Amino acid sequence: MNRRECLQLLTGIAGAGWASGAHAQGAEKVIPTITPPDPNPRMPAFKLPPKSCDTHTHIFGPAARYPFAPNRPYNTADAPLEAFRSVHETIGVERCVIVNATVHGTDNRVVTDAIAQSEGAYKGIANVNDEMSDKELAALDKGGICGCRFAFLKRLGGVGDMTKFQRIVHRVAELGWHIDVYLEPGTIAEFAPILTALPTRYVIDHMGTVQAGKGLDDPGFTALLNLQRKDEKCWVKITGLERASGAGKPFHDAVPFARALIDNAPDRVLWGTDWPHPNVKVMPNDGEIIDLIPLYAPDSAVRQKLLVDNPARLFKFT
Numbered sequence: 001m002n003r004r005e006c007l008q009l010l011t012g013i014a015g016a017g018w019a020s021g022a023h024a025q026g027a028e029k030v031i032p033t034i035t036p037p038d039p040n041p042r043m044p045a046f047k048l049p050p051k052s053c054d055t056h057t058h059i060f061g062p063a064a065r066y067p068f069a070p071n072r073p074y075n076t077a078d079a080p081l082e083a084f085r086s087v088h089e090t091i092g093v094e095r096c097v098i099v100n101a102t103v104h105g106t107d108n109r110v111v112t113d114a115i116a117q118s119e120g121a122y123k124g125i126a127n128v129n130d131e132m133s134d135k136e137l138a139a140l141d142k143g144g145i146c147g148c149r150f151a152f153l154k155r156l157g158g159v160g161d162m163t164k165f166q167r168i169v170h171r172v173a174e175l176g177w178h179i180d181v182y183l184e185p186g187t188i189a190e191f192a193p194i195l196t197a198l199p200t201r202y203v204i205d206h207m208g209t210v211q212a213g214k215g216l217d218d219p220g221f222t223a224l225l226n227l228q229r230k231d232e233k234c235w236v237k238i239t240g241l242e243r244a245s246g247a248g249k250p251f252h253d254a255v256p257f258a259r260a261l262i263d264n265a266p267d268r269v270l271w272g273t274d275w276p277h278p279n280v281k282v283m284p285n286d287g288e289i290i291d292l293i294p295l296y297a298p299d300s301a302v303r304q305k306l307l308v309d310n311p312a313r314l315f316k317f318t
Contacts, residue, residue: 031072031073031074031075032074032075033074033075033076034074034075034076034278034279035280035283036076036077036079036276037079037087037275037276037277037283037286038283038284038285038286040285041087041090041091041285041286041287042090042285042286042287042288043090043091043287044091044092044287044288044290044291045291046290046291046293046294047092048091048092048093048290048293048307049303049304049307049308050094050308051094051095051308051312051317052092052093052094052095052271052307052308053093053094053095053096053097053270053271053307053308053311053312053315053317054088054093054095054096054097054271054272054273054275055096055097055237055239055270055271055272055311055315056097056099056205056206056237056239056270056272056273056274057084057088057096057097057098057099057272057273057274057275058079058098058099058100058101058274058275058276058278059079059080059081059084059098059101059110059111059114060076060077060078060079060080060101060103060104060110060276061078061079061080061110062078062080063078066104066107066109066110067107068103068104069102069103069104069105069106069107071105072102072103072104072105073102073103074102074103074278074279075103076103076276076278079275079276081113081114081117083276084096084114084275087273087275087286090286090287091273091286091287091289091290092290093273094121095121095122095311095312095317096118096121096122096123097122097123097124097125097146097272097311097315098110098111098114098115098122098123098124098125099111099124099125099149099180100124100125100126100127100149101278102127102151104127105127106126106127106128106129106132108124108126108127108140108143108145111124111125111126111144111145112124112140112143112144112145115143115144115145116143116144120317120318122144123144123145123146123315123316123317124143124144124145124146125145125146125147125148125149125180126140126145126147126148126149127148127149128140128148128168128172129164129168130164130167130168130171132168134171137171137172137175138175141175141176141177145177146176146177146178146315146316147172147177147178147179147180147203148168148172148177148179148180149179149180149181149182149205150165150179150180150181150182151182152181152182152183152184152187152191153182153183153184162194169198169199169200170199172200173198173199173200176200177200178200178201178202178203178235178314179198179200179201179202179203180202180203180205181195181202181203181204181205182205182206182209183204183205183208183209184209185208185209185210185211185220186219186220187220188204188208188220188223188224188227189219189220189223192223192227195227195231195233195234196227196230196231196233196234198233200233201233201234201235201314202233202234202235203235203236203237203270203314204224204228204234204235204236204237205237205239205240206237206239206240206243206244206274207224207236207237207238207239207240207241207244207254207257207258207261208220208221208224208236209240209243209244210224210244210254210257211244211246212244212245212246212247212253212254212256212257213246213253216256216257216260221257221260224236224261225260225261225264228261228264228265228268229264229265232268234265234268235268235269235270235310235314236261236265236268236269236270237269237270237271237272238258238261238262238269238270238271238272238296238306239270239271239272239273239274240274241254241255241258241289241292242254242277242280242282242283242284242289243274243280243281244257245282248282249282249284249288250288250292251284251288251292252292252295255292255295255296256296258292258296258297259295259296259297262296262297262302262306266302266305266306267305267310268310269305269306269310270306270310270311270314271293271306271307271311273286273289293306293307
């Protein structure tokens, strides 16, 4: 995306689900169906330290209990709490942050219900809009929500009304929440002025949607490193190596990008699986994802920050 395209999106309403919940007028939209996760996560060779936190993971359904939003950008098979727990038990995760997926719209019950059953092991990131009342936001806060997410991707709705975005951001900042942002590849530089002006901390999903094939000197990645280094409010998730990879399994071409981000700001990086891996070209096995960790975080003290200490601080685990 070039500068002109990005600025056009920033100043317009591109039908974002978080802003309006409406699809474009005209022909009925065909909703694509995504691939389900690998049903057989293998036991990883690397053992996670105690209280390791998966800070980016999702639960889908079951749709019979938690219906998918009518304006959802994709269809998916159920990936319910039981399967979620089973995967984390296999790979050794003890704490989680559940990010409500766009398929559930602003119905956050699939997240808050799971938190309520977790005995303090789960926190959540909600989908919100400016039409929500203060009472609704307070209930989410009480239910274990500590942030909200905005997906600025065309396939997930695009960039909506930025005036509404600014209003809701300032409202949730008063609750002590942070902002989670999912950006199009190559748009970090365009969003940097908006992000640095936010009144609260923000977390950039999936390593800024870096594309490994463009190399470490890619201007988009350099812009992310600069933002991460200069703005103390900026956190980055070391997630989505399978999304960043151009070579495919075992995704080793994305490892140098993860390591560069960790080395750049080791106290403001987070790790996650992104289970059940919606909208990926190559479906990873979650055991494989765990075994990438010592490649980009070879130092045990840095791994402790990435996996345990940093998430405990940001998400206020006790």
